Amino acid sequence: KNQVEQSPQSLIILEGKNCTLQCNYTVSPFSNLRWYKQDTGRGPVSLTIMTFSENTKSNGRYTATLDADTKQSSLHITASQLSDSASYICVVSPFSGGYNKLIFGAGTRLAVHP
């Protein structure tokens, strides 16, 4: 069964510190992997999108990495800010699913404290 699992479920860090969120998936083959940020009470917003042939993609202080061999992705946040407090969702698109078969992880809830 195609699954996307994220860890940790929740994380608390101090402002200015770095952190790394993990995503393990069993979807194979897959077309692309995305990371979304979801602020409380809002819809998810795309941070990065990587195709199966890419290893890393950055968006400001956010850097996503992908290891297709081990079926793992990580999202690294550098010099965290209070505004980084949100849920971060990993999403995998199966190769044969077109644009409709996206598989969502449950998310990691990050809290950045001053």
Place this chain on the structure above:
Amino acid sequence: NAGVTQTPKFRILKIGQSMTLQCTQDMNHNYMYWYRQDPGMGLKLIYYSVGAGITDKGEVPNGYNVSRSTTEDFPLRLELAAPSQTSVYFCASLLSGGTYEQYFGPGTRLTVT
């Protein structure tokens, strides 16, 4: 561009009532989606549409109906609301052949009591 808009933001329904959640996008995207998000769970696809006049079921379609008469609008209809439909509903859109980027609306929080 307003992006993806949803109404209402909040709604409380009694068991057995019906309602329509509205979704509109102004980006001329061909794909549109309805998801529900339950606490601690990933988003689940209810219905999707690849263009005006074409809709198909997702993972959890029971108790819902959709229509797509225009490119812009994709309403979700709940018939005979049940407590199991208490959730946050998100509409999203995407332009096929582009960057795969999906744009989400702000969500509708629905409570059925």
